[in-house]
Amino acid sequence: MKILSPVNKPREVESLIAAGAQELYCGVLSSSWKKKYTNVASPNRREWKASNLNSYQELKEVVTLAHSQDVPVILTLNAFYTRPQYPALEKQLEEGLRAGVDALIVADLGLILFIRERGIKIPLHISTGGTTFNSQTIKFYQELGASRIILPRHFSVPEIVEIVQKAKGMEMESFILNRGCKNIDGFCTFQHGVNEVRWGPVWNIPKSRGLDYYFLNTLRRLPSRISSPISRSSLFGSVGACFLNYEVQAFSSPSIKVNEEKLRSAERSLSSTFNLLSGLDPCGVCHLYEFQKAGMHSVKIVGRSNPTSKKLKDVKFLKASLNFLSRKPSQEDFVIFVKEKYREIYRFPCGELCYYYGKSSLNL
Amino acid sequence: MENFVITMEKAALISNLDNLSLITPKHQRLYFGPEFCQHLLPSPPELKEALNFARQRRLSFTLVTPFVTEEGLKKLIPLWEVLKDWQKSEVVVNDWGVLYFLRENYPEFFLVLGRLLSKQKRGPRLLNIKDKIPQEMWNHFQRSYLDLPLVRNFLFQKGIRRVELDNLLQGIKGDPRIPASLYYPYTYVTTTRMCLTNACDQRTQPLRSIFPCRKECSIYTFKLTHRNMPLPLFIKGNTQFFKNEEIPSHLSELGIDRLVQEVEYESNFHSAQ
Missing domain, CATH: 3.20.20.70 (Aldolase class I)
Known part of the structure; x- marks a missing residue:
């Protein structure tokens, strides 16, 4: 191999x-x-x-x-x-x-x-x-x-x-x-690199020096009570579509109703998957x-x-x-x-x- | 534009028999089956029921199939056996392996290239940089590889007679020489096997996994909003969509002669609007 x-x-x-x-x-x-x-x-x-x-x-x-x-x-x-x-x-x-x-x-x-x-x-x-x-x-x-x-x-x-x-x-x-990546590469049509177009060198210089890697690598080693809120901070909310800290709303289907508690639980669960450490x-x-x-x-x-x-x-x-x-x-x-x-x-x-x-x- | 819409074939897309009630007299064709998840493939009796429904209502029939693993390939085989007894049935393929298999084993089927394989560029964030990009790039994002004669000819040789398109926010450019269907009002953006809906009501869900399916997608839908996403995203099962209700005015120039209404998604996402 x-x-x-x-x-x-x-x-x-x-x-x-x-x-x-x-x-x-x-x-x-x-x-x-x-x-x-x-x-x-x-x-x-x-x-x-x-x-x-x-x-x-x-x-x-x-x-x-x-x-x-x-x-x-x-x-x-x-x-x-x-x-x-x-x-x-x-x-x-x-x-x-x-x-x-x-x-x-x-x-x-x-x-x-x-x-x-x-x-x-x-x-x-x-x-x-x-x-x-x-x-x-x-x-x-x-x-x-x-x-x-x-x-x-x-x-x-x-x-x-x-x-x-x-x-x-x-x-x-x-x-x-x-x-x-949480999405299938060949079927995912989200654009990457949008920030490089929007922000140019401001985005590109830290990326070319690997600072994003060092930042995330440090973040993942911190206790989750510290890393979790940072990884979902709006400070970093302009990254790739998979990592955006979305506001998530859950709804039950027209035919199968679930209680509010379950819906909120589902929202929390889904929200937690959208963060900078997801799939890192x-x-x-x-x-x-x-x-x-x-x-x-x-x-x-x-x-x-x-x-x-x-x-x-x-x-x-x-x-x-x-x-x-x-x-x-x-x-x-x-x-x-x-x-x-x-x-x-x-x-x-x-x-x-x-x-x-x-x-x-x-x-x- | 209205004339085009009136003379067009209108289809309704569902993957669950419970939603046959969403078919209305304005629909002339039933699209039945899952595009994105092999766990939702119908059983042979369910397929027969959908076919009978279509026959009773004098609807044309299209079986929709997803991308599949080896397990999914096996699940499809009895469905082909049911379908081969029905005349003029179409199959939407979203997997090159399914296309290969059908050409080898069921060459009589009328094949349609699904939207997972049409390779349009769908991500909504393109709108965020519209003013910062060259025209060539904008044109590129309106197209797909289907405008290459090489690709069209190859697909034709493989039995593809129609392609399925999504309604892009940036507009669509294409070649009318292959008949096309336009899905509305939801455009798929991405899909996964690490299903976000799977185990969503259990707090212990790990970040990355392919769990056994418990069909939570039959219960939950989600709406995602963020200031850097130009419009809301909707999650149904393993797939994310956005909504675009503005149907292009130049459908015939694009070869689009069929509109596929995603009635099931409309019903699922109704409360999330």
Whole structure:
């Protein structure tokens, strides 16, 4: 099982590979694209300048550094595009190929067909935006020439094991760390990066320095009586739609009435899910045990905009866990090892904020 | 515009047999089934009842299907067996795997590309930055990949004969060469398997989970408001919507010849207006 790490600047390539990254992925948000479509309509689903390389020259540098150590680089072109974008998109594609990337992460049916029609020979990895929830969808993408499927986050462990075992002749990849979006990536149509358009550098500078990460990482370690009100404070109410501190009103259906107490309870419960810590940096490393036995090809670290120090910790954590797994421990021993390693590397307990739920019941 | 609306086919969308009473004489077609959740798929007897209702009322029939896991694929198989005995039945597909399976196994079905796969850009917060973005971007957000001939041709080869569209706040641009349906008055924005309604009346709900379904969506709906969201969001089950009652005036230019009224959502969200 390979460790797939994000990269958003050439200078972090060597350290990530030294830490154990075996594949790298990245996106480019060029100034010409941004001028026409802004960051909100980014070509690669990361709608912040800070998440992306700034130019194809930087991509070339990343590829050169990675290839010098036999590490492939995968370019994300996984937004959903429209017809007027195709001249600019074609240029992005050509620049990426010229830079020497080894594969593309794609989600858009039109782009897949375009690449096929042009006879471009490059492995296609179907993004989580491709919403592959079943084995028939794997066959659908297989016919289109895909070589790898990146699974959605919204799976239980038994479901992942089942779909990976059914995926004949297809590399399978799963998210393993960070950014546990509560909505399904390929079906969610909320815009990201709106604040970068509204506030420009005021928003962008702290983001590019990873201050949002440090702030949230500090917040999550505080006792919940302190962190909860801050995470739902209106001070931070202008972030992504999933984190807005909405006023929530519950209603019972016309046919089934419930009492006021239950409605208020439902309101409190739903309100609590809309906060800055919602889905922050979950971890699925305990399940590498099942993923490996099922035949998972790669595990992906999310968080292109994370500071290099965080990316390095993530890669080292995965590398140590996979090394231990190679010694064929029992599942119980593996989980104990992972939890101890987590505390050692991140310096706080994992808190069991899990990426995936449920143990596999299949015979592994 | 009124003339277009009058000559258009009008459909009513429901997923629960209890709501058949919401169908009125102005509806010519019944859309039956869940778009967003495989737990709400009807049983074969329920599908038969909906089909019988449609036949008795002389309504055309469309089975609506959601995105599905392996478990959902299995739940669909008996429904295909019921549906294949009915002439001229449509199926709305919201899952590429379902499309693949139907083309391989039931090529006689008339297939419709659901709104989960039409890839329109729906988020309402685009309105917050309307004055700060270039025209190219605004145009982009009015479109979807369906305006690419490559995509249309591919979908046609796969048996898709119609596409389902939402009513965008920024307006819609598109290609009339493929018949389209417009859903109203609610536009879906996002959906999840980590259902926010699931276990909502139990205080112990963790932040991230895919719990066994207890169908709390049959009891609760929610309205979300925030100063940075240009209009309220409504939650039904695992899906969030906003309301847009302004039907575009250029429907025929968009190829829209069917209006799908979300009568069940209207009933559910009535008290939340």
